[in-house]
Amino acid sequence: MTRRAAGLAGALLSLVIAAPAPAFAPPELFVRPQTWNTHEPAGDWIPLATAPALNYLGGYLIGYRLQASGQANEFQRVALSVTGVPDGSPTQPSASSPFCVGRAGVPGTIVEAGPELQFEGNGAYSVSVSVGADRDCQTAGASTAGAFSVDVHVAPVQVGEPQSFRVAPLAGNPFVGVQAPVPPGGSPDVRCALNGTVAADGSITGAVVVPDGSFDHPAVVERVFPRPGPWACVARGVVEGQDDNRDTVIFGTPWSAPLPVDVRSDFRRRTGTVSRPKASRVGFTFVAEWPELAGGGRGTVTLSRATGCKGARFKLRKVQTASGTFDAKRMRLELKRPKAGFYLGRFAFSGTRFLRSGDDPNPMLVLATRAKVGFSDPKAFPHCPGYRPRLQ
Incomplete structure (x- = not known):
């Protein structure tokens, strides 16, 4: 190689090395229902630009579409911030804001912007995602804000004619009582009260309440009713989560309207x-x-x-x-x-x-x-x- 050719090659190499990385555009955001504790997808990616309403309690994964970064394997950093939840105070110990992680792959692919968000009640959830942050994630790159809502309702259903006492058991031992359908991604929780009235939080109270409130109960079988009389039952959807100390807590949907139930007896x-x-x-x-x-x-x-x-x-x-x-x-x-x-x-x-x-x-x-x-x-x-x- 001549000196002239070598000099030209060196100049071109220096231009390549000095070329700035392409600027990131505000990322395109998505959400997907996903089981919070087992990390299994429960649906497809949905554009956050549509402000979707999800009928799901199990958890929510925020994704974004990879962009060209000019780095090896198109490496880029992405920061996820939870900016709003229904109760006004995010409880997301696995996705502390901002949550920063490196991503690589084929531009155009939808990848996770962070860990799953846990259910914190019915209502609106808002997030912000930045692409191109620096190493300590303190300087944001191009950002996009987005939101989705959760709207899950569970209502009690009376099955058969419940009795607190039967002279002759029913043939085949069928379920008789009050139950609720299983909400997507969660569990039903049913409460019944004798001469029940609705409490301030929407739950039911009365002379006797069954079952006890120590944990969720998907159904109230007739033998649980201690006596006949006018009962009222409510239901909600519940799912396990974590508080800021990573202790297990139960998050629930609003309680349903009360269902009047006449419990009889022989x-x-x-x-x-x-x-x-x-x-x-x-x-x-x-x-x-x-x-x-x-x-x-x-x-x-x-x-x-x-x-x-x-x-x-x-x-x-x-x-x-x-x-x-x-x-x-x-x-x-x-x-x-x-x-x-x-x-x-x-x-x-x-x-x-x-x-x-x-x-x-x-x-x-x-x-x-x-x-x-x-x-x-x-x-x-x-x-x-x-x-x-x-x-x-």
């Missing part, structure tokens, strides 16, 4: 007493398991004498029937004093709004002697081979 007697046990007409007083819900219901006692056995069952001869009506506390009726012997009483209830019509499952065992009439101790009452009084 009828049961609580107690019974006998008055005037030596009189020709014996008085009986009955108290229902839920006295305030039995008011207006009619109870009918059919008294039958046990005359022998047929297998494990008694042979019964009907003696008499009497009826009465429950007030807010009890029901009273009279039976003609029967002859000496052992008697079984069938107690039928007509039903009210919250107590179903049907027979009381607890046996009414009556012993009549020449002196008086009274209830018999189940242990002292005779039984047929294989018979066991059904006590609830």
Whole structure:
């Protein structure tokens, strides 16, 4: 190579080395629903320029389109800042602002601008992304601001007719109660309250609240209701996240409007007493398991004498029937004093709004002697081979 050629080559090389890197343009931004804790995509990239509304709780990944940098493998630095969240105070310990990272690849490819953002409630989320920052990310390059919103709503659904007590379990053990659909990326949370009212935060409060609020419950199965009555249920969507100390916290959507739910029960007697046990007409007083819900219901006692056995069952001869009506506390009726012997009483209830019509499952065992009439101790009452009084 001649000196002239060598000098020309050196001059060209110096021009190449001295050539400034191409200027970055404001980046094109995208968002994608993505599981916050497992980093799995849950959808496609969506341009942030469209201000999309996402029906997803699991997390959100911000992306941008790579540009030519003039560096090896088109290396470039990108800084992500979370500038707004629904509650006004970002809680994003994995994406502390600004979060700065190096990226490389083919220009035009959409790449991650930082780690996933976690759900912090329904509403607007705003971000800013800068490309071409310096090594310490203190000097911003070309920047673009963008926003997306999250709008997830969960409502409770009543399945079947819930009862706090059933004489006979349902065939196949189906779900009966209140549940909520699973929100995308999260879990449902259901609460119910007896005589429920809506609290200031939208949750439900009342005389009794089920389940407890220690963690989320996707459903309230009927056996969880401790008693019949007018209940109200609300639901929300929840997802786990981290606070600024990286401790696990639960973030939730707003609670739904309350759903009224009538929880019913099969009828049961609580107690019974006998008055005037030596009189020709014996008085009986009955108290229902839920006295305030039995008011207006009619109870009918059919008294039958046990005359022998047929297998494990008694042979019964009907003696008499009497009826009465429950007030807010009890029901009273009279039976003609029967002859000496052992008697079984069938107690039928007509039903009210919250107590179903049907027979009381607890046996009414009556012993009549020449002196008086009274209830018999189940242990002292005779039984047929294989018979066991059904006590609830």
